[in-house]
Amino acid sequence: AQSVTQPDIHITVSEGASLELRCNYSYGATPYLFWYVQSPGQGLQLLLKYFSGDTLVQGIKGFEAEFKRSQSSFNLRKPSVHWSDAAEYFCAVGGDNDMRFGAGTRLTVKP
Amino acid sequence: NAGVTQTPKFRILKIGQSMTLQCTQDMNHNYMYWYRQDPGMGLKLIYYSVGAGITDKGEVPNGYNVSRSTTEDFPLRLELAAPSQTSVYFCASSSGGRQPQHFGDGTRLSIL
Numbered sequence: 121a122q123s124v125t126q127p128d129i130h131i132t133v134s135e136g137a138s139l140e141l142r143c144n145y146s147y148g149a150t151p152y153l154f155w156y157v158q159s160p161g162q163g164l165q166l167l168l169k170y171f172s173g174d175t176l177v178q179g180i181k182g183f184e185a186e187f188k189r190s191q192s193s194f195n196l197r198k199p200s201v202h203w204s205d206a207a208e209y210f211c212a213v214g215g216d217n218d219m220r221f222g223a224g225t226r227l228t229v230k231p
Numbered sequence: 232n233a234g235v236t237q238t239p240k241f242r243i244l245k246i247g248q249s250m251t252l253q254c255t256q257d258m259n260h261n262y263m264y265w266y267r268q269d270p271g272m273g274l275k276l277i278y279y280s281v282g283a284g285i286t287d288k289g290e291v292p293n294g295y296n297v298s299r300s301t302t303e304d305f306p307l308r309l310e311l312a313a314p315s316q317t318s319v320y321f322c323a324s325s326s327g328g329r330q331p332q333h334f335g336d337g338t339r340l341s342i343l
Contacts, residue, residue, distance in 0.1 A: 154331060
């Protein structure tokens with residue numbers, strides 16, 4: 121069965137600094153990978169997805185992620201963080217019928 | 232566009248009571264899911280459905296039941312509420328198993 125590990129429970133960055141959130145997955149076949157964001161009291165919103173092709177994918181809100189098969193990773197990046205990016209971020213891998221989520225990384229943005 | 236709608240948003244139950252969490256979607260998605268979210272644990276899949284009349288267990292199905300009589304609706308039932316079921320519950324839908332899921336805003340359930 122597929123699984124996802126997000127090694128960082130909580131990350132704090134200064135506004136304007138760059139951001140990288142780590143995600144490692146385990147899946148036997150070609151993975152379908154996703155990043156979601158959750159603001160307090162809200163459901164999850166899709167940031168970006170990787171199915172195949174170009175390993176660098178662009179998402180909404182200026183986020184991007186890079187798929188590295190050799191490292192089983194799908195890290196999320198943003199060049200310059202805004203205060204409104206403070207939220208919880210979830211990496212997920214899609215299986216045949218379901219999806220497995222990581223435990224999440226909480227992002228705090230310092231002014 | 233309503234998307235995925237969950238009701239109620241909040242509920243407090245006593246131990247042993249039962250209740251149904253409602254979920255409906257208007258995107259004509261075949262796939263629907265129920266998750267629970269506990270602090271630091273991410274989302275755990277309770278049950279899912281790949282179409283009307285078809286349901287299957289996820290990672291943590293014990294204590295829950297589901298039905299899927301229509302494409303739009305996927306209710307989750309708790310028969311004998313226990314404190315361990317205190318959580319935030321999310322319903323989601325998608326057009327396929329590997330496709331992005333669309334989430335409702337959640338139901339916060341406390342069992343005392």
